[in-house]
Amino acid sequence: MATQEMEQLVRREYKEGFVTDIESDTVPPGLDESVIAFISNKKGEPEWMLEWRLKAYHQWLKMTPPSWAHLDYPSIDYQAISYYSAPKRPEDRPQSLDEVDPKLLETYEKLGIPLHERAALAGVAVDAVFDSVSVTTTFKEKLHEAGVIFCSISEAIRDYPELIKQYLGTVVPVADNYFAALNSAVFTDGSFVFVPKGVTCPMELSTYFRINAANTGQFERTLIICEEGAQVSYLEGCTAPMRDENQLHAAVVELVALDDAYIKYSTVQNWYPGDEDGKGGIYNFVTKRGDCRGDRSRISWTQVETGSAITWKYPSCVLRGKDSIGEFYSVAVTNGRQQADTGTKMIHIGEGTRSYIVSKGISAGRSNQSYRGLVKIGPRAKGARNFTQCDSLLIGDQCGAHTFPYQEIGNSTATIEHEATTSKIGEDQLFYCQSRGISEEDAVSMIVNGFCKDVFQELPMEFAVEAEALLNVTLEGAVG
Amino acid sequence: MRDVEQQSSEVTVFLDRLAERNASRGTEPTWIAARRQAGAARFEALGFPTRRDEAWKYTDVRAIARGNFALTDSAAFSPASAAALTLPIEAYRLTFVDGVFAPALSDLGNLPSGVAVLPLSQALAENHEAVGGPLGRLTGVEFSPFSALNTAFMEEGAVVRLAPGSIVEKPIVLQFLSRANDTPVMSHPRILIEAGGRSQATLIEHHVGESEAANFTNLVAELMLDRGAILTHYKLQEAPLGDLHVASIHVEQNRDSRYTSFNLNLGGGLVRNDLISELNGQGAEANFYGLFYGQGRQHIDNHTLANHNAPLTFSNENYKGILDDRARGVFNGKVVVKRDSQKIEGFQSNANLLLSDRAEIDAKPELEIYADDVKCSHGTTTGQLDEEAVFVLRTRGIDEQTARGLLTLAFAGEVMEQVSLDAIAERVELAVAGKLPERFNLAGLVEAAMALHDE
Numbered sequence: 001m002a003t004q005e006m007e008q009l010v011r012r013e014y015k016e017g018f019v020t021d022i023e024s025d026t027v028p029p030g031l032d033e034s035v036i037a038f039i040s041n042k043k044g045e046p047e048w049m050l051e052w053r054l055k056a057y058h059q060w061l062k063m064t065p066p067s068w069a070h071l072d073y074p075s076i077d078y079q080a081i082s083y084y085s086a087p088k089r090p091e092d093r094p095q096s097l098d099e100v101d102p103k104l105l106e107t108y109e110k111l112g113i114p115l116h117e118r119a120a121l122a123g124v125a126v127d128a129v130f131d132s133v134s135v136t137t138t139f140k141e142k143l144h145e146a147g148v149i150f151c152s153i154s155e156a157i158r159d160y161p162e163l164i165k166q167y168l169g170t171v172v173p174v175a176d177n178y179f180a181a182l183n184s185a186v187f188t189d190g191s192f193v194f195v196p197k198g199v200t201c202p203m204e205l206s207t208y209f210r211i212n213a214a215n216t217g218q219f220e221r222t223l224i225i226c227e228e229g230a231q232v233s234y235l236e237g238c239t240a241p242m243r244d245e246n247q248l249h250a251a252v253v254e255l256v257a258l259d260d261a262y263i264k265y266s267t268v269q270n271w272y273p274g275d276e277d278g279k280g281g282i283y284n285f286v287t288k289r290g291d292c293r294g295d296r297s298r299i300s301w302t303q304v305e306t307g308s309a310i311t312w313k314y315p316s317c318v319l320r321g322k323d324s325i326g327e328f329y330s331v332a333v334t335n336g337r338q339q340a341d342t343g344t345k346m347i348h349i350g351e352g353t354r355s356y357i358v359s360k361g362i363s364a365g366r367s368n369q370s371y372r373g374l375v376k377i378g379p380r381a382k383g384a385r386n387f388t389q390c391d392s393l394l395i396g397d398q399c400g401a402h403t404f405p406y407q408e409i410g411n412s413t414a415t416i417e418h419e420a421t422t423s424k425i426g427e428d429q430l431f432y433c434q435s436r437g438i439s440e441e442d443a444v445s446m447i448v449n450g451f452c453k454d455v456f457q458e459l460p461m462e463f464a465v466e467a468e469a470l471l472n473v474t475l476e477g478a479v480g
Numbered sequence: 481m482r483d484v485e486q487q488s489s490e491v492t493v494f495l496d497r498l499a500e501r502n503a504s505r506g507t508e509p510t511w512i513a514a515r516r517q518a519g520a521a522r523f524e525a526l527g528f529p530t531r532r533d534e535a536w537k538y539t540d541v542r543a544i545a546r547g548n549f550a551l552t553d554s555a556a557f558s559p560a561s562a563a564a565l566t567l568p569i570e571a572y573r574l575t576f577v578d579g580v581f582a583p584a585l586s587d588l589g590n591l592p593s594g595v596a597v598l599p600l601s602q603a604l605a606e607n608h609e610a611v612g613g614p615l616g617r618l619t620g621v622e623f624s625p626f627s628a629l630n631t632a633f634m635e636e637g638a639v640v641r642l643a644p645g646s647i648v649e650k651p652i653v654l655q656f657l658s659r660a661n662d663t664p665v666m667s668h669p670r671i672l673i674e675a676g677g678r679s680q681a682t683l684i685e686h687h688v689g690e691s692e693a694a695n696f697t698n699l700v701a702e703l704m705l706d707r708g709a710i711l712t713h714y715k716l717q718e719a720p721l722g723d724l725h726v727a728s729i730h731v732e733q734n735r736d737s738r739y740t741s742f743n744l745n746l747g748g749g750l751v752r753n754d755l756i757s758e759l760n761g762q763g764a765e766a767n768f769y770g771l772f773y774g775q776g777r778q779h780i781d782n783h784t785l786a787n788h789n790a791p792l793t794f795s796n797e798n799y800k801g802i803l804d805d806r807a808r809g810v811f812n813g814k815v816v817v818k819r820d821s822q823k824i825e826g827f828q829s830n831a832n833l834l835l836s837d838r839a840e841i842d843a844k845p846e847l848e849i850y851a852d853d854v855k856c857s858h859g860t861t862t863g864q865l866d867e868e869a870v871f872v873l874r875t876r877g878i879d880e881q882t883a884r885g886l887l888t889l890a891f892a893g894e895v896m897e898q899v900s901l902d903a904i905a906e907r908v909e910l911a912v913a914g915k916l917p918e919r920f921n922l923a924g925l926v927e928a929a930m931a932l933h934d935e
Contacts, residue, residue, distance in 0.1 A: 068534065379837060379838070392847075392849070394849070394851075394852035394854075395852065396852060397819070397820070397822070397851055397852045397853070398819075399850075399852065400848070400849060400850040401847070401849050402846070402847060402848045402849060403845075403846060403847045403858070404844065404846050405843075405844060405845060405846070405860075406842070406843075406844050407841070407842065407843040407844065407860065407862065408538075408840070408841075408842045409832070409834065409840060409841045409842070409843070409862045410838075410839075410840040411834070411837055412834035412835060412836055412837050412839060412864065413837070413864065414834075414862065414863065415861075415862070415863035415864065416860075416861060416862040416863060417859075417860075417861045417863075418843075418845065418858075418859060418860045418861070419857070419858075419859045420845070420847060420857060420858050420859070421856070421857040422847055422849050422854060422855075422856040422857070423854070423855060423856075424852040424853055424854075
């Protein structure tokens with residue numbers, strides 16, 4: 001690969017910057033009790049919810065931001081952030097696709113996103129997107145028939161207070177960590193899913209989500225509950241580059257699986273990674289945790305992370321129930337000056353619990369990426385099993401790839417295996433492909449896709465296809 | 481607040497002990513006094529590490545911090561029991577009793593020319609400036625509270641200098657004996673090895689003692705390998721179960737040098753080793769082999785770090801652990817590849833066997849890589865014996881418990897195979913066989929081993 005060409009490609013700029021609009025219904029920057037009361041009031045929440053938020057806020061005040069991650073970013077001024085802004089009014093949005101940046105549309109084209117979804121993704125006013133309202137209604141009816149509750153977290157707090165009281169904060173306690181405490185105090189958006197006993201959710205909740213909730217909030221809160229024997233597949237985010245005005249994102253996701261329940265949670269994240277000096281990119285500090293409360297329950301995390309300037313994210317499973325299963329499949333791609341510190345935690349508490357971790361990291365440009373994982377086997381977890389595979393691929397000599405796996409094993413009947421490799425794309429592999437008439441670019445993309453195959457297989461069908469395309473677009477600048 | 485007070489009072493006990501010692505000591509070269517001061521200041525600032533410090537996450541050193549250790553000047557040790565503890569191997573030998581040099585138990589006859597092996601106190605008396613240069617170059621007071629403490633207290637230890645091209649045929653044994661004292665004693669030995677270009681030597685660091693002993697050893701070793709030097713370093717840890725042991729071994733490797741470490745941990749109540757190699761020149765190679773066997777309430781913590789600071793450097797690591805009863809093992813292996821250190825290879829492997837439900841292992845194999853043309857991998861497994869292997873042995877007429885015993889021995893054998901000194905290999909293998917739980921049918925095991933051997 002010609003170095004010059006590579007540098008040139010690496011320096012290619014991201015296709016979509018920020019849109020800065022000043023909204024009228026925004027609280028001034030800063031965080032105190034009155035701001036939290038304002039948010040709670042705005043969302044029409046009951047008194048107990050406000051108390052819950054305030055408790056989290058007081059916890060947060062006592063905490064300090066974590067510094068152990070292998071990340072380098074200036075400290076964040078939490079008083080300079082505005083914690084509430086009303087959703088954009090339709091008249092402020094682009095009225096049709098013609099007003100949208102053609103480069104953004106080009107990316108959609110490359111990703112193969114269906115035409116009718118492009119408008120929604122680009123933030124075109126919903127009214128201007130014909131068809132979507134009726135589609136949504138159909139979805140809602142189908143879900144209602146099955147008995148599945150799927151709504152925004154704010155609606156759930158109003159309409160299903162008992163469920164919220166029973167489950168919110170039980171997987172990720174308010175004082176779990178700095179960002180979770182902050183989120184608990186100020187969250188404004190997010191989803192609530194409740195699948196009752198024995199019900200298999202009739203559709204992947206992704207489809208609905210992609211059309212309706214493209215404007216995700218800064219502090220999202222997601223709660224998914226699967227009762228005995230219930231199943232659901234949920235997809236968060238989307239492959240298209242997300243435009244967002246907020247630099248700091250601190251979401252919390254809680255999953256609860258009772259006996260024999262199965263939750264599959266997939267994430268595709270492609271937020272703005274910043275310019276070539278890494279300026280202006282999104283900071284993504286997420287706490288995701290699943291609780292396999294019931295026997296034989298199963299929680300599966302699949303993530304494709306390509307965006308954000310800083311990623312701090314460890315989707316975890318607490319394997320409490322007997323014979324419960326936790327899975328984590330991850331592809332993380334960093335380019336430019338992106339930094340990612342991501343991985344998982346598998347806490348084995350119950351007997352016969354199993355966990356499976358596959359993590360594939362690709363670093364290019366001047367990016368740095370770390371896998372940080374914990375496998376903990378408690379003394380009662382008889383016969384627990386874990387297999388961990390984490391591989392890193394380095395593209396270019398300015399990037400870094402690191403692994404920090406922790407294993408804490410306190411049971412002699414447990415079997416734990418961990419393997420990790422770090423390598424670059426072999427010259428011989430490239431040469432072999434090229435000798436068969438495959439261009440260098442296609443060869444690299446083929447090898448990279450093969451490297452990630454184990455994870456893509458776990459994604460819902462349509463997203464697997466998009467994720468492959470996304471990977472190629474993300475690495476476009478890096479490998480030529 | 482109570483914690484803070486408690487910690488500062490723990491630190492004060494050690495600092496008071498240092499002040500007493502300094503008052504009773506004659507005048508010293510200014511550089512030593514200055515370093516002592518720096519060490520004490522650093523230790524005072526850091527205090528003892530707590531579980532909140534990442535490097536000490538799994539090791540609680542309160543047993544050390546709260547111990548009230550005396551210092552001793554006596555190297556008295558019964559010659560009979562010393563003879564029983566000494567490795568039966570022909571070697572150059574320096575013996576220290578609770579850190580104090582014991583000339584009567586040492587033997588430095590017929591050292592080849594160009595080779596100097598001497599106690600630190602003697603090296604300082606002869607030419608303190610020659611010691612002052614290299615000492616502390618690799619392990620400064622910043623490294624850890626314990627290295628700071630060692631610097632503040634250092635008095636005795638070993639200095640080994642190998643002239644370029646010199647080859648020492650017989651191993652050099654540094655024997656540290658721990659004595660059963662009325663009050664526990666602490667020692668802060670300092671080892672300094674300077675291996676000249678193309679020199680070759682085998683170093684055996686042997687920690688052993690009377691079974692009733694309960695002393696604290698805080699060792700710092702600095703090993704400098706010049707171009708093409710080859711050093712094999714055995715650390716045979718057979719200290720009594722009441723002993724507390726903290727050591728940092730820092731190796732600097734120049735071009736084409738080869739350092740091989742065998743870290744064999746059988747004894748000690750609380751053992752913490754930090755083994756660091758700086759691979760500074762092309763072609764340098766570091767091999768870290770380790771075996772630890774924990775019983776009772778033993779706590780064994782091994783931290784290793786291979787710093788690939790130059791291109792074309794190699795590191796290879798294999799650590800194996802067996803833990804029984806309520807023993808706890810910690811393995812933290814790290815490979816760091818600096819930017820532009822291309823074409824390096826770093827391999828790391830760690831396997832652990834838990835024999836009891838109350839034993840625990842905490843493993844953390846890390847890679848930190850800033851170059852792209854590298855081959856690095858690590859693997860770690862924890863589990864039980866291969867059931868199929870057990871079955872195969874049973875089809876050969878060996879009962880199940882014996883089969884398990886044999887396979888456990890074989891598990892340790894993978895590291896012991898690399899040991900080229902028979903005296904050490906046999907001693908460790910026998911010790912491991914002796915430590916195996918009774919349910920493994922030891923008598924039958926030895927019979928079976930002999931039967932297999934005869935076949």
